[in-house]
Amino acid sequence: MTLDGSLAAPGSQGSQGSLRTRNLRLVLEQLRTAQEQPLTQAELSRATGLASGTVSSIVRELGAARLVDTVAGAGRRGTTVALARGAGLVAGVDFGHRHVRVSIADMTGRVLGQERAPLDPDHDHRAGLDLSARLLETALATLGAEMAEVRNIGLGLPAPIADGVVLSSAILPGWVGVHAQDVAATTFGRAVHIDNDANLGALAEHRHGAARGHRDVVFVKVSSGVGAGLIVDDALFRGANGMSGELGHLTLDEQGPLCRCGSRGCLEAYTGVNTALDLMADQLPGARIADLVEAAREGNAAAVRVFEDAGLHLGWGLATAVNLLNPSIIVVGGDMAAAGDLILEPTRTSLRRHVLAGAENTEVVQAALGDRASAVGAMLLALDATDLLT
Incomplete structure (x- = not known):
């Protein structure tokens, strides 16, 4: 959506045009981050630090451009403003x-x-x-x-x-x-x-899930593979060329099982879904991970042990991330996270065993957004x- 030509390019009208565009962006950003909650013009004024008259003028202009909708309020609550479908x-x-x-x-x-x-x-x-x-x-x-x-x-x-x-x-x-x-x-x-x-x-759990309010986060997805997303100082950390977070290929044992990457003893080879299903193939042929979780919750000792072993290895691997990054929370997602405390409790135990003193109370929680993250x-x-x- 392009507004009138005077707003098309920030600074095109000199300092006044730049300030006007900046103010428009301030209001739009507040409306965007408000998610599903409309804001009154008074709330927009307080949030942006703009004068009420400036906000009123901006709202009229954005409304004319079909970027916002306004709804007259009842009682003490004034007219509310929300991003419109016309915003795209x-x-x-x-x-x-x-x-x-x-x-x-x-x-x-x-x-x-x-x-x-x-x-x-x-x-x-x-x-x-x-x-x-x-x-x-x-x-x-x-x-x-x-x-x-x-x-x-x-x-x-x-x-x-x-x-x-x-x-x-x-x-x-x-x-x-x-x-x-x-x-x-x-x-x-x-x-x-x-x-x-x-x-x-990691981005989703940090903004809308289990890691809201935390500035430094490790999100680990344990499914067919094992990968981590890192939030450092409230921002996604990707590394020099986007390769950060390959936690699944941390070597735990050079003589360990062969990993799909060609190396041996990778964390993924101990904690991934395929490993868990392979270990239970004789007892539960053709099972999916949901079947394995159900069996463990019904008291199948072998299934319980599979998740326990996976969690102990996962905690060991995550301890390295904690010692390097010192996050305040670790969020575990992916298919294996469906096991809940069957895998999270041994993960916490192993993490405490391997981290440095002072980091042993790092939170380890299940992802809030599930498979939608x-x-x-x-x-x-x-x-x-x-x-x-x-």
Whole structure:
């Protein structure tokens, strides 16, 4: 959405134009971060530090541009202001090991619709993107919306990504070597912002989940692979070229089991879903992780031991992250987190055993957003990249 020419380029009218654009951005950012709660003009004035007359003028201008809606208040509560549908939409695309999920949100981050479909883990990246594009079209049609309303798209992949290129991944082999951001932008005809699923999970849990209010966070996703997303001083830490957080390939034992990466004794080889299912294959042939969780909760000693061993190894690996980063909280997500305290309690025990004195009380909690974390993070990625004045 572009406002009148006087606002199209910050500073185009000199200092007065720059100040005006800055004030517009202040108001829009407050409305965006308010999520689903409309704000009164008085609340906007207090939050932005702008004079009430300035806020009133800005609200009128944004309303004329169809960026905000106003609703007359009753009683002591004045007219409320909220971002309008005319401000546009964003989409989040989350590729898992065997599925793809597409979600649509408004500019406050409120999810308006989503579609999910199974996916062959050996699929070619073009087939995966084509399927996600069809799911996006279906979700938009259900809302009565059009692709023209989608401002930005966030996309998450369960793979290491360096400078936009998907590196070696046994989870999604059909994506290896692909410049995912470029090919996705071509498929969707929109700007696409890409990150790995653990980073997106960290972003989501930090803003809307179990890690709200914490400035330094480790989010670890334990599924087919094991990856970590790091929040340092309230910001996502990606490293020099986007390769931070590969906790799953921390070596615990050089003579340990072979990992899919080709090394031995990696954390992932002890804690991943495939390892857990393989250990229970004789007792529970063809089981899924949900079946293993159910068996453990019903008292199956072998199933309980599988989660205990996975948790003890996970705590050992996480202790390294705690000793390096000193986070205030660790959030455990992914398929294995569905076991709850079956895996979290041994994780806490092992963490206390291996961290330095003073860090033994680091919180270890289950992810609040469940299997939606990476999808929510993808939408947040798209929201953060959207400039409502352009």
